[in-house]
Every structure is written in structure tokens, then in C-alpha cells.
Amino acid sequence: MTVETAATEETGGSDRESRLAALGVLAEQVRELMDAVVLTDVAEDEIARVTEEVAVLTERLRAARRDTPLQPEIAPDGSFRHLGNAVAGDCNPYALPLKAEVTPDGVRAEPTFRPMHEGPPNSVHGGVTAMILDHLFGTAAAAAGRLGMTASLTVRYRRPTPYGRPLVADAAVTRTEGRKTWVDGRIATPDGTVLVEATGLFITPTAWLPASEEVADRV
Numbered sequence: 001m002t003v004e005t006a007a008t009e010e011t012g013g014s015d016r017e018s019r020l021a022a023l024g025v026l027a028e029q030v031r032e033l034m035d036a037v038v039l040t041d042v043a044e045d046e047i048a049r050v051t052e053e054v055a056v057l058t059e060r061l062r063a064a065r066r067d068t069p070l071q072p073e074i075a076p077d078g079s080f081r082h083l084g085n086a087v088a089g090d091c092n093p094y095a096l097p098l099k100a101e102v103t104p105d106g107v108r109a110e111p112t113f114r115p116m117h118e119g120p121p122n123s124v125h126g127g128v129t130a131m132i133l134d135h136l137f138g139t140a141a142a143a144a145g146r147l148g149m150t151a152s153l154t155v156r157y158r159r160p161t162p163y164g165r166p167l168v169a170d171a172a173v174t175r176t177e178g179r180k181t182w183v184d185g186r187i188a189t190p191d192g193t194v195l196v197e198a199t200g201l202f203i204t205p206t207a208w209l210p211a212s213e214e215v216a217d218r219v
């Protein structure tokens, strides 16, 4: 895994940071648009007009494009970030984005799911909660100096997960053996009712071993 410094890509310094911040604002607006699409009840002709306008905006953004989403890098403040990530990337509209903090025990986050994450009626799709736990578990492994790829994830769904209100998620490394790291964690309501819990096995690819400790210092 290559962790590039911000200055190595595109324009350097504050110009780039300003542009990335603007992209983050756009991504958040697109999340609002996605929720608006799943909740809208406007008339068909209005849907058709909005569709035409969105198609025009899509073409404007395609006027200059990269080959891939923004890649992992070290931010100017020295922290690790991956702005194009599907779970945590501020510049990816598909991402919540998840904000994980390192705790003495592991990592913790307060995800709020959105209407666009609906699976069963009025609750969050199980694939979405599994994805969030997968990423949080990977972050717990990385914070412990054991950056890895998910080899397996076993999920137990205890209660339907609601959207529209803050929940609590946490994860911690429970065991290590060579390049293997086991992580346990859960998503719960603020009063402690467990909604989803899981166990994951993460394996550090041999090629990632040098980057693993570097990332741990920056999560």
C-alpha cells in the first residue's frame, strides 16, 4: 500500500485543500439529493425536469476527471485520510461518512444512517450495517498497528437498525496471530441496546507490513 503525501498529487498546498473542502461540500449536497430522491413525492413532470437538470450537472463534473476516486494519503495535519472511501470518505457521496475516534480500548463512532439506507421497511439494510462494521473493524486493526484486508466477517443481527438518529458503534482487537487480527464490535443505541454485532478476521498482506505501523501512528 502506498501512502502518498498531499503535495505529490495535483496542485499542492492550500489550493488543493480548498478544492478538496469544496468537493466535500458537494458530496454532502449529493447525499441530501439522494435522500430527496428516495423520499420525494413530487409530480411526474417535475421528476422529469429534475432528471434533465441532474444529467446536465453530471456532464459538467465529467468535464475533467480522474481515473480513480481520491486515494489514501497523509493530510497536512499528519493524519491518515481516504477521501474517496465508500464508508469514511468525505468526498464520496456514497459514504456516511463514518468518523471513527481511537479510544483506549479500540475505536468508536456515532453513525447516523439515512433514509437512502433503507432495507427492511423503516430500517437500515443489513448489508449497509455490515459494511460500516467492516470498515470500523479495519480501522481498529489499523490503529493497533495491524492494517489489513477483511478475510471474513460474521454478522449477527439482533434488532432492526433505525435510520435518522445517532447510534453508537465500537470495535476492538481481541486476538492476533502472525498476520491475522481478530476484531469484535457492535452497533447499539445510545442506551446500550445491541442492534448488530460481528466478528472479523483481518489479514495484513505481506506487501502492507511496512505501511502498517506508519498508518497506526496517524489513525
Ligand SMILES: CCCCCCCCCC(=O)SCCNC(=O)CCNC(=O)[C@H](O)C(C)(C)COP(=O)(O)OP(=O)(O)OC[C@H]1O[C@@H](n2cnc3c(N)ncnc32)[C@H](O)[C@@H]1OP(=O)(O)O
Pocket (backbone or CB within 6 Å): 080, 134, 135, 136, 137, 138, 139, 142, 143, 148, 149, 150, 151, 152, 178, 180, 201, 203, 204, 205, 206, 215, 219
Ligand atoms: C485507517 C485505515 C482504515 C482502513 C479500514 C479499511 C477496512 C476495509 C476492509 C475491507 O473491506 S477489505 C476488502 C474486502 N477484503 C478483500 O478484498 C480481501 C481479499 N482477499 C485477499 O486479498 C487475500 O485473500 C488476503 C489478503 C485476505 C489473504 O491473502 P494472503 O496471500 O496474505 O494469505 P495467505 O494465503 O498467505 O494465508 C495466510 C493465512 O491466512 C489464512 N487465510 C487467508 N485467507 C483467509 C480467509 N479468507 N479466511 C480465513 N483465513 C484465511 C490462510 O489460511 C493462512 O493461514 P495459516 O497461516 O494459518 O496457514
